[in-house]
Amino acid sequence: MSMIKNDKLLSEMARARMIRLVELAKIRVEKTGDTDLIARRYINIAKSIKSHYEIKEPSLNRMLCKKCGSMLMPGLNARVRVSSHNGYMAIVCGKCGAEKHSFYK
Ligand SMILES: [Zn+2]
Known part of the structure; x- marks a missing residue:
């Protein structure tokens, strides 16, 4: 397997993980009505994945x-x-x- 292919797979996995974390944060906010510590934790991990893998996802900042x-x-x-x-x-x-x-x- 080439490096390029590995990188692509890795960034796709990172992207899926980031989207999942945003989902979890949303569920948390819906449940508690507030962006509490747990929701913020999900958001912060999603943000660090986003910047580490340089994922283009404007909707995260927008929300x-x-x-x-x-x-x-x-x-x-x-x-x-x-x-x-x-x-x-x-x-x-x-x-x-x-x-x-x-x-x-
Ligand atoms: Zn505000």
Whole structure:
């Protein structure tokens, strides 16, 4: 087996592990209604796998509050505000009130 093939397999496994950890964090947040220590632990491991294997996964950062690190789950601990004339969407963190903006136009 070539090195390249091994590397690819390894990064695919790392990616699957990272996605699984994000899932576990989500389940934890759903269960407790808060991004508690255990959820944060899952997120931190997922983040370190992400950076170690240089995995391109923008959705991980998108779902975390920049200010307090909560996992943002609209309907549970976050609100979504849509500004149709400006073409942006804001996710408001239910814990610290920080807003995350993204343009959809
Ligand atoms: Zn926050």
